[in-house]
Amino acid sequence: YYSHKPNGSPAYFKYPGLKPTGPLPASVDFPLYPQKEPDKFRAVIFADPQPRDNKEVEFVGHDVIEELIGVDAAFGVSLGDIAFDNLNTFATLNQKIALIGIPWYNVIGNHDLNQDSPDDQRSDETFEATYGPNYYSFDYGPTHFMVLDDMKWVAPAPGAAKGFFLGEFGKTQLEWIKNDLAQIPRNQMVVLMMHVPLVDEEGKFSPTGNRVTDRRDLYRLIEKRPFCLSISGHTHYQEHKFISSADGWEGPEKHHHVVNVTVSGSWWSGLPDEKGIPHTTMRDGAPNGYSFLNFDGNKYSIDFKAARRPAEHQMNIYAPDEVLAAETGKVEVVVNVFGGSEKSKVEMKVGAGEWTPLRHEPRIDPYYALLKERETVMLGAKKRLDPVLGYALPVAVPSAHLWVTNLPLNLPLGTHNIQIRTVDTFGRTYTDQRVVRVVETLAVPKAAPAVEAKPVL
Template sequence: MQRRVGWWIVLVCVVVLWANLAGAQETFQGVVFEDANGNGTFDVGEKGIPGVCVSNGIEVVQTDATGRYTLPVRNEMVVFVIKPAEYTLPVNEKNIPQFFYVHRPNGSPDFIQEYKGFAPTGNLPVSVDFQLLPGQKTESFKMIAIGDTQVTDHREIGYLRDSLVKELQGVDASFALMLGDNVNDVLGLYDRYLTVMGEMGIPTFYVLGNHDMNYDSQNDAYSTETFTKKVMPPYYAFNVGKVHFVVLDSIIWDGKAYYGGISEEQLTFLKNDLAMVPAENLVVIAMHIPLISYMDRAAEKHQVKNREDLFKILEGRKVLFLAGHTHTLERLYPDTTIDGWSPNLPFPQIIAGAGCGSWWSGPKDEYGIPFSYQRDAAPKGYMIFEFQGNEWKETYKIYGRAIDDQLNISFFIADRVERRLKDPALPEGIFLKGDLLGVHVVANVFCDAVEVTCSIDNKETQAMTRRSLPDPMMNWYANDLPDWMRPVGSTHTFSAPLPSTLEAGFHTVTVTVKDRYGRIYQEKRLFEVW
């Protein structure tokens, strides 16, 4: 009996010791300050900023009345400030916002070899401080969102420079948001790539893509070493107006392959982060692999496997998801239905297309830049978001075309679709009178269309039906590409039959599109009946 009591005493002592150690968790501290002179240091006379959120990648705390914060130390972590709406972030020479501190006391592991990670950072500084610059809170602002630029070599960086970057120099926007696959596995391109992107002249935030990872990492934990070193953390948050932006890493790397998913660390961070965000604010979640897409709906690796966990955390919020990855332009809403398929999403999601189109492929324009239509036959381009309070309006902008150029018109013959429309005569818009039965007008629409109609020779107007078709004209352009690059379907093509009674001669088809925001777009095309 005496012996048994002794064991209980030892057990109680162990439990108490463990509890004391847990309670004595190591912490670090810092200050968030208004950098009045812009020199990056907390000088005498400068003030700390109260109520600013800071995170160690999991916990989120607010600064006190003097701008100071305290957080638990993690063995390896990225510490970052969550920019409040009334301040701006400093940027480096490449227009990359500076808002984070990387703690890698022992550096990156030895297996990160192909593209180097971090040298040992050693002990944490006495104070991990963050500077903010004076700004002005506004409820109205613009943002540029760009999907996969995915450059493989220096020539493709030149394509990017002479198309997207050239067009966006001096753009009227507060910042740009790159939606991942910035480069195409060749992480050594990042220095020049980021320098070229910096020429847009606006602060640019980056999302991690599956082609931005260290493939020699043995696990997910170190797959983002080079991205974090060269660019920024794989997940973070910031505020502009009444919009709270959260960038997430939606890629899980198991050491051999990737799939879509959100790590437990990020889910915990998101929950803690949103506890600090007013309920009425719009939450924009930006990531690379989408929740789900029409184009890759049958491929589980190209979807966020644990998306229901996200939905639970976001329940009751006003949310917009932004994504890239699929090289398609897709707008998926809770009520979306395409050929009987529904995404079953509780929140809207916009897949913003690809800046490189279909991997910088296909015929070239007069400037030597590939037309590179995407997998759904949308031209390569970018999105312009206009925010007003917690509402948004978006426009897809095609490189080199007017902003109101929002559709292509072509034709298909029903019994020729399976032959991939390789007959070059079809896009010429010439039909024999006896072959009119089965000819359809196809409108490939790039705005968020809610109503599409067409008329022949300005006569009776008929509704066009949303139908997942490969745009015949773009398929013709892509004849020489491998099948996996060719347009195979779309969420934004509409069709209507041509009247079989048309007389021989010239005719005009007029397509009119009304978008979600009430804007009207119209295009015409001539065709002939022989």
């Protein structure tokens, strides 16, 4: 690629941008090399690695990159918020990601903008100096990928301390999208990759909602394509959205938009684990991690991958340890299927009983609520526990992938195995289980005896 900036970026930028390129050259030449690309392949999808500093770059390395080194994938993509306003972390994070050993593409996010910029046009020049153009397209095998910039930077008004961003493609980029897609057959798979989701429920992420303001102009360009997927990050929760006429979509089928799991989870917050890495559970109760996008011609599927967990870890099952025999039918079982959607099917079986369906019921994840409650006892009103214990978890949001049911009536005394089975929108089945004990009376925990503090030698 070639970035044409005759005068370069402003010299006063805290994070350097592009150096002066001088006049436009007579030609811009680059080589092309033949490469065999199969119809069947997969890509690694990161959203929001978002390290504040190099210490958190190390979190990214230990939490997700180490397990991906040598992965069998065609390429990877970061869906924006590669940094967390500290653009010096681009270089150290790039060195970590390079160890994975596959080509890597990058989408610009709001925390990747140069906030010294006086306008939107120059706000991406530090990003461009590191990663190249802010929007472009490429093909791999039979699939057409479009890296999009839905960030509009609004510089601070006179007297204002900070600027802000809007989710917007803008007329110039939309014209480019139109021209690019004009060269792509309608029966070819197209994947749109961006940072801010096309749609987001008002008040779920911010008081005014976070969405792309000119998304309906994009809809007009893609809604007649039978094979089109879009994917974003930004919100720090996982969700499959199926965009319909309720949002102005005019296509014959709903459009599938994926809000991807984030590498940083809840912004690298929460208590550290035994390796010193924050548990950083996302605020919908799902673990932090990344996705695999799998392609086979015009077909695709998506795998949720929790950081440092087996690939089979696809859900959490919430039920109390002990249940009174007289109240089993009143006790809820709540299942968080991390990659679940409104098209998922979730069922439960207790012991040798029958499989029964659960109802889809978005609400606050109970495990996350308990985490937040325990933390609040330790933290009070502070945002940060302390330099050792890390940042406070953010406020929970209703999880779009919770299913609920009740235990069967009249379970006999003893220990029972709760089995959960889910079939996702791609027809794949996952299972998990949790043990519960039915008792006549609940055990009352005894107060811990006082222990005299002694120095550790």
